[in-house]
Amino acid sequence: MEMLCTLRSATEAQRKALLSAPERLEDFLDDEEDFGDTDGTRFQELDIGETWHGLQYLLTGSAWEGQAPLDFLVRGGEDVGHIPSDEGTARIFTPAQVKQLAEALQALSPDTPRNRFDAAAMQQLDIYPGLWDEPPDDVDPLGELLSYFEELRKFVRQVAKRGHALLVHIG
Template identity: 30%
Template sequence: MGMIASYHRISTEQLEHLIAQPEAVEIFLYETEEVSERELDIDKAWHGIYFLLTGEGELGAADSLAGDAILGGKPLGEDLGMGPCRYLSAAGVKEIADTLKSISASSLSAQFDASAFNEAEIYPMYSEWTEADKDYLLDNYEELVRYFAEAARHEEGLLLLIQ
């Protein structure tokens, strides 16, 4: 299975409710039908995208808005896998969306170096990264950019979860 990253678009009102009642996060994520319609799953590409955006292999080592698209936000609720769910406010989503809009997939493609990924031990570790893995990362990155832009357009916050 492995660790996958998922995102959930959420209204400001829903986010305020969850901040006030963090014990409701798990119910919201797993028992609300509306959530699946507003979800993005970037599978196991999260660490590779983080590395392309920040140049950092160590999780959380980068201090950048681009890196916050993967590991940003404030913790909310109990540990659901690889720590608790994290949230971004609508203002934070817009700021990150604007940053991601300025980083093209082609510029990330030019930075891709499979040997650097392997040296930095970028997840998933079950095999060596190869040139063929670049499309997987870039496809997921482009989905992430579109998703953040859509959330920003609707003035929504996001829940981020790695599990």
């Protein structure tokens, strides 16, 4: 089973609605109509697919640990719950936490992810999806990760600028 990651902005009203009714998480993720939102603000979404674990490693130097807030892809935030249909989990970060994350991502040197990339170490640590040292011929793992890293920085900055919360769903 593939494990894919989606990040989605949420208003404070949506964040509270999800925490009070976690059984509605799947509705929120599937809903294009701004679940629980009353101000008409459209959500923002970024699909980072299977790169989430590689990005976690490049951001923190660790598979499952790291310093907050840069460990946000695998830790932190408040647990919203599980989605039975895909066995996924979701965590949500407050607008204040998103602002801290945006600042930390912007402060991170673009060379840091490039310098942390080590295909052999990532393979040994079983960083998902596990094709780091022998990728398919048409895939440049470092290039793909760096591209997603830039998209991630931009996305989190936009979510923070809007004063929204951030949902991280891996499933």
